[in-house]
Amino acid sequence: MPLPIEDDHRALADSAAAFARRHAPMAATRAALPDLAAGGRPPWWDALVRQGLHAVHLPEEHGGAGAGLMELAVVVEQLGRALVPGPFVPTAIAGAVVAASPASAVRDRLLAAYAGGATGALVTTPGLTARHDPDGWRVDGSCLPVLGLPGAEEVVARAAVAGDPSRALWFRLAPAETAVVHVDEGTDLTRSVGRLELADHRVAPDDVLEAPDQTLADLAVNTVLAAEAAGIASWCLATAVEYVRTRVQFGRPVGAFQAVQHKAALMLVRTETACAAAWDAARAEHQPAAQRRLAAAAAAVTALPAGIDAAFECVMMHGGIGFTWEHDAHLYWRRALSIASACGAEEQWAHRLGEAARTDARDFAFVAEDAFPELRNEVRRVLDEIETLPATPGEDDRYAVRGGPRRARLAEAGLVAPHYPAPYGLAAGPGEQSVIAEEFARRGLHQPTTVIGEWVLPTLLAHGRPEQQERFVMPTLRGEIVWCQLFSEPGAGSDLAALSTRAARVPGGWSLTGQKVWTSGAHEADWGVCLARTDPDAPKHRGLSYFLVDMRAPGIDVRPLRQSTGRAEFNEVFLDDVFVPDECLVSEPGRGWRLAATTLSNERLSMGGMLTHGSAETVRMLIERGDHAASRDEAVRVLGRNTAREMALSALGLRGVLARLSDHDPGAEISVQKVFNAIAQRDGSRALVSLLGPAGTVAGGGYAIDHIGLPSVLFGGGTIEIQLNVIAQRVLGLPRQDS
Structure with a gap:
């Protein structure tokens, strides 16, 4: 799903994409690379200004559209997907940061200039030092590389104040011989980059800009760069999938090989999480400062690395052709690297997010306090x-x-x-x-x-007879009936339809014989839902039926399975000629597979990103107790990364809910949530273990057990690999391996 959810934002995205197709085809970009690197204005800049795409986020009183970061992010994502070159992103960032400054004459001049079509750049990299004198300010030094600086017509800079590094001077750069821009050879060939050198440069009082709100400034920069990373990832995913779908090797499409399918599916996961992080940052614009701080840092930790990884995998999935100069993949890869570097060091953002997450949590509520x-x-x-x-x-x-x-x-x-x-x-x-x-x-x-009842009851409501609903639904809700799920078998785990438990017709009902395994809570359950084969001659998906089984019936033997954690939460269940009356068959014989795959439309709303293993809360507790052998900074960075994963999951969930409320297909969010949830728990728990040192030698604190217990969630509902197969074939449309 693209970044926009609402209809008007989708229309804006379509307009930006159409502009890119008309005015910035890749052939024209390649032909203009030397001029673009030098800071030249693209020939389509005036057309962009006439269409107003450059000023969607600027205040109306200064000539902008009066929208905000969300609208700007929508445009940036589409132009990033088309790799539109030149000064658009640096100019948009400069305008957004200036707009975050308190009202002043210089702010008004700058915003009017940007709205009128002036190109811009924001110089906030270290290296400039300001000192006060009777005539105003003098600035010396040379900054680190800045995107879009060569060729920028209105430059806004920040310099540390001599003797007080905690203070900063923000100013409009007036042209003078004391200000020299050095052009560097950029990683991104489609955009200029350079360094500003100032030698006793005078800043007049009327060029001094009031310092912008730092949380708004960080949010503006990171939202724009994250949105461009999402656009890059989207192009890389689409391009790679199209190539492996048609490229034939060993007599079949490359996309039919499982290793390639998993690469493509993981690219989708990266793309969707990058998009969700960029979107979440954009929506934080009018929220409190603590929320902006969390969202800005999470965008840097999640979206920008995802752009790099997606571009890299795009090159690799194209094989040798992807590594040639003639293929466009390396241009996207270069830009992804460039904007991630311009945002700042990833590890620093992880630390900033960790510090913020120690005291604050992201708000994913989507209804007003006075609603309902x-x-x-x-x-x-x-x-x-x-x-x-x-x-x-x-x-x-x-x-x-x-x-x-x-x-x-x-x-x-x-x-x-x-x-x-x-x-x-x-x-x-x-x-x-x-x-x-x-x-x-x-x-x-x-x-x-109701735990397992969360799956059982919707099935009964959708497919059960009225007497079954009356018998089971309300007692389950009251907690009088506890359920287990008798699906998996020793020979039918991920391939559930291969199950061998048989149900034979007998007077008044059915006789069930077989073995089930990994059954959560069977030792405490009153009833179980059981898939059994009623027609051994039918294709494996069609010969199954769905039964309600009294777990105290004769012939049932429940044997707890002790896990590596030492606990016994799962069981193996033996069914030996267990009688199930006709009234406990749900729907009709042979429809069990359909019932087992009941649609999620009645599922409980779930948007939370709290994880069972490797949770941010566990890392936060570790830091508060001082139970880590690693340095505090390392522990805080782990907290930041684990928080970023949870925020990405929550943003994916919220986007899916809002898409449904807008009558749009939520796209791949549900599939991505499932696989990313498992990956987040796996990686988060491993990161937690990396901090422990001697504390990991004992089980008492629960930290090592956090990791040892991972398989229980990684196997449940299908392993990561099975879920990647599903995404590759059902979402991305790659050919089945046997095709």
Whole structure:
């Protein structure tokens, strides 16, 4: 899904893409490389100005469109995808940062100039020092390389104040012999780069700019660069997928090989997370400073490296042809490297995000505080009542599902599964679900869950008979019935349709015989949902049926499986001629596969990025307790990276919800969330272990067990590799390996 979600933003994206196709074809860019590197104005600049794409984010009173960072990011993503060359991005950044400055005459002049079509650059790299004198300021030094500086017509610079490095002088650079721009050979061949050298350069009082809000300035820079990285990644993904889909080797398309499919699927994951991070940064523009700080740093940690990685994989997936000068892939790769470097060191941004995450958390709420007032009041009233009822032991544990008076009251109020239709829930949409979640969070309460019931009950509501719904749904919501899922078998894990458990017809029902394994909670469950083969002669997906099995029925033997953590959360289950009456067959014989793959349309709203393993909360606790052998800075950087992963997951979830609310297909977000969640837990937990030192030699703190317990979540629902296969074939349309 592209960065824009709303219809007007999508129209803006279409307009920017059309402009790029008309005015900046790659052949014209290649022909102009020497002039572009020197800072020359592209021939299409005036057309861009006439269309107003350069000023969508600038205030109306100065000639801009009066929009904001989101609109600018939409344009940048599309122009980045087309590798539109020249000064657009440096100029857009300079204008956005100036707009973040308090009102002044020089601010007004600069904004009017940018809106009128002047090109610009922002010099904030170290090297310039200012000292005050009776006539104003004098500045000396030479800065580090700056994108777009050669050829820029309106330059804004920042210099450290001599004797007080914590202060800075912001100023408009007036042309003078004391100011020299040196042109460097840029990594990005389509954009100029250079260094500013000042020798006793005088800054007049009327060229002094009030310092912009630093969080707004950082957010503007990182949003623009992240949006361009997302556009780069998008082009690289599309180009690589098209190539491997048609390139034939060993008698079949390269894209049919699993290794290539996994590369392509991971490119999609990088592209979607880059886009989500850029989008999340853009939406933070009008939020509090703490939110801007988190979003800006996360964009730098997530989106900009993703642009580099996607471009690199694009080159590699093209083989030798991708490494030639004639192929455009290296131009995108060069730009990805250039903008990531211009943003600043990735490790520094990880540290900044970690420091911010120690005290603040990103807000992913999408409904206003005054939205759904009647619902809020009702939820508050029920929660007030709940506190007067006796508690059930373990009730404060999210995964304690046995009911008591409190759980029964929540079920009666429709708050256990508010997305279910009445009488079981409130038919709550995403907005209502978000409000309910907020009210629980305000009390420090976990929302109740039916655990495996989260999958079972929607299936019964969609496919079950009324008497099955009446028998099982409300008792499950009250916590009177606990479920397990009897799907996986020793010979049918990822290939679930290969299961061999048989269901034979007997008078009044069915006899089930077989073995199930890795069944979570079977030792505590009252009922299980079981897939069994009722037609051994039918194709494997078509001969399955979906049964409800009483876990206390004769012939069932549950044997706990002790995991490497020492716990026994999973089980193997043996079914030996277990009788299941006809009323416990859901739907019809042979439709089990369809039921097992029930659509997610009734699934509980889930946008959170909190991870079971390698969570930012665990790293935060590690730092607070001082349990790390690594330096504090290293631990803070790990916190920053783990926080970035969680924020990317939450942004993906929020984008999917908002897309559905706008009647758009959420695209690949759901598939990407599944695989990125697993990758985030794997990588985050490994990063946590890297900090431990001697603390990792004991299990008591839980840090080492965090890592040892990973397989339980990495296997559940399909391994990363299986999910990559699904993305490659069903989302990207690559050929099946047997085609």
